[in-house]
Amino acid sequence: MKxxxxxxxxxxxxxVLGDLESIVLRQLWETGKPISxxxxxxxxxxxxxxxVTTVATTLDRLYRKGLxxxxxxxxxxxxxxxxxxxxxxxxxxxxxxxxxxxxLESFNDVTVAYLAQKIGAGRPEELRVLSKSLNxxxxxxxx
Amino acid sequence: MNLIFVYLVFLVSVxxxxxxxxKWSLLVTAVGLTATFALKRSFQGRTMVxxxxxxxxxxxxxxxxxxxxxxxxxxxxxAHVGGTSWDYFSVLHAVNLxxxxxxxxxxxCAGLFIGLKxxxxxxxxxxxxxxxxxxxxxxxNETVERLACLAGVASPNVSLVDSxxxxxxxxxxxxxxxxxxxxxxxxxxDDKEVEACLAHEISHIxxxxxxxxxxxxxxxxxxxxxxxxxxxxxxxxxxREFLADRTAAQLIGGPDSLISALSKxxxxxxxxxxxxxxxxxxxNLSGGKSMFRILDKQPDLTARIETxxxxxxx
Numbered sequence: 001m002k003x004x005x006x007x008x009x010x011x012x013x014x015x016v017l018g019d020l021e022s023i024v025l026r027q028l029w030e031t032g033k034p035i036s037x038x039x040x041x042x043x044x045x046x047x048x049x050x051x052v053t054t055v056a057t058t059l060d061r062l063y064r065k066g067l068x069x070x071x072x073x074x075x076x077x078x079x080x081x082x083x084x085x086x087x088x089x090x091x092x093x094x095x096x097x098x099x100x101x102x103x104l105e106s107f108n109d110v111t112v113a114y115l116a117q118k119i120g121a122g123r124p125e126e127l128r129v130l131s132k133s134l135n136x137x138x139x140x141x142x143x
Numbered sequence: 144m145n146l147i148f149v150y151l152v153f154l155v156s157v158x159x160x161x162x163x164x165x166k167w168s169l170l171v172t173a174v175g176l177t178a179t180f181a182l183k184r185s186f187q188g189r190t191m192v193x194x195x196x197x198x199x200x201x202x203x204x205x206x207x208x209x210x211x212x213x214x215x216x217x218x219x220x221x222a223h224v225g226g227t228s229w230d231y232f233s234v235l236h237a238v239n240l241x242x243x244x245x246x247x248x249x250x251x252c253a254g255l256f257i258g259l260k261x262x263x264x265x266x267x268x269x270x271x272x273x274x275x276x277x278x279x280x281x282x283x284n285e286t287v288e289r290l291a292c293l294a295g296v297a298s299p300n301v302s303l304v305d306s307x308x309x310x311x312x313x314x315x316x317x318x319x320x321x322x323x324x325x326x327x328x329x330x331x332x333d334d335k336e337v338e339a340c341l342a343h344e345i346s347h348i349x350x351x352x353x354x355x356x357x358x359x360x361x362x363x364x365x366x367x368x369x370x371x372x373x374x375x376x377x378x379x380x381x382x383r384e385f386l387a388d389r390t391a392a393q394l395i396g397g398p399d400s401l402i403s404a405l406s407k408x409x410x411x412x413x414x415x416x417x418x419x420x421x422x423x424x425x426x427n428l429s430g431g432k433s434m435f436r437i438l439d440k441q442p443d444l445t446a447r448i449e450t451x452x453x454x455x456x457x
Contacts, residue, residue, distance in 0.1 A: 052407065060306060
């Protein structure tokens, strides 16, 4: 996955992708099977009217960012069948891995202190998740 | 910036100075611009005027060097011999001579480089960033052959580019014309529209646009110190695009499918062009919406569609 830009003030997929890219990627996850540009445009248009050329270009960009894969089919005129390269879970993990990894590398002490402070601040579930993985780490360290 | 400054100095000094040449060049510019606007719908005529302006500018700079050398030699030589001081005219003359020499040498080098080297390498070497898929689909090959036959030109090579972005372009590679189109173009346009895009490319070959563009670019390089040439060269490129649209519409019997192809391409959000800037492409989506359209080599798609619609009405 190659993320090019982060948009700190936008939420969800749009945090790392453009508007159309987000819509297209989400729809691709929902569709769940390899699909051609023309068929896919028919589905996307139900939500938001877009031209086939726009869908083709957007899918090409997602392909270049490593988020979707495609195969060339020659029967019935050359065309691609697109499919997502990762699940939504994997994508979300990859984004956090990318961002946090960079933060931990560049601003290690501040990032760790920030996390400790933020996560401790009155959210029991988060605390539980954290202490669980801390325990796991400790156990691994002691053996 | 320096060049513009030199040019301004040149312009101002000659206008207030004794030379009639600057007045002459201003006159040429004015006549050329007027003719270009008057020939708004004749793209062939427009190209001729623009190339003519470049020609006159070239002749004028050579003439100026000649005349000023002559004057320098005649009237001012004794002052130099005496070694008194530099005078205004001699400095100007030397600067202009240098500029013309540099421009000439650069244009010759560029001409040799493009003519001898760049056109002898294959497509994949010319565009290392693009993947070419062999062979091109049969029906596309057939369409290209038919259109080439109609246009009366030798049938070019056809190759398929591995890219989802809709695009098509033509290059002179390996001493043969090659038309390339992307998978994205085939999958998002219907057969009629693909035919229209191919007809546009064939029209570039038919109209000899490679030669025209080559000449305009060489003249721009030779006239590198004259700002006007930076506007004329892209204007030539744009005029050829409009002309290719018109020829294409004639080849396929009406502008309708070309209009619909261009409209679809316009719809696709301004996106990274799959092909580099420097070639002839039917739909090299013109990335940014620049304020400096006048410097763009690719005309606005909206303008092209409007021109075709006018042609339909006429």
